[in-house]
Amino acid sequence: MATKHDDGTVLVRQEQKLKPPSMYKVLLLNDDYTPMEFVVMILQEYFSKDREAATQIMLMVHRDGKGMCGVYPKDIASTKVELVLSHARKAGHPLQCVMEEV
Numbered sequence: 001m002a003t004k005h006d007d008g009t010v011l012v013r014q015e016q017k018l019k020p021p022s023m024y025k026v027l028l029l030n031d032d033y034t035p036m037e038f039v040v041m042i043l044q045e046y047f048s049k050d051r052e053a054a055t056q057i058m059l060m061v062h063r064d065g066k067g068m069c070g071v072y073p074k075d076i077a078s079t080k081v082e083l084v085l086s087h088a089r090k091a092g093h094p095l096q097c098v099m100e101e102v
Contacts, residue, residue, distance in 0.1 A: 022101055024077035026069045028061045028084075029096040036062065038093055043069060046084055071102055 026047075028039060036058055043054035047069045060067035072080065077099040088095035 021073045023071050024074055024099040024101055025071050026077050026080050026097065026099050027066045028057070028069060029098065030061050030065045031094050031096065034088065034093040034095040038088075038091065039095065042084055042087065042095070046080055046087075069097075074099075 028042070039058040039061060040051065040054045043049040043057050044051065047054075049057065049069075057067040057069065069080070071077075081097045081099050084095070084097040088097075
């Protein structure tokens with residue numbers, strides 16, 4: 001769309017193409033020390049999972065070595081990883097939480 005001004009200049013409006021933000025999976029990794037109940041609590045508290053969904057993800061972590069907690073934009077994923085790691089360390093657990101680009 002062009003707009004003509006009185007002095008003869010023509011301004012052409014360029015459409016900006018916005019691409020959606022990169023998304024990241026947040027994963028919990030299995031270890032032999034973190035109690036299953038603690039993992040369930042983390043999933044409920046930081047990822048808003050109900051008890052059943054949290055238990056299913058915890059079992060996936062236990063069985064497959066990792067489980068996906070959710071998919072988020074980079075800044076939210078990063079914050080969730082830091083919160084989980086901080087909570088786990090304060091509780092004395094070695095639980096690992098990582099993010100991977102989708």
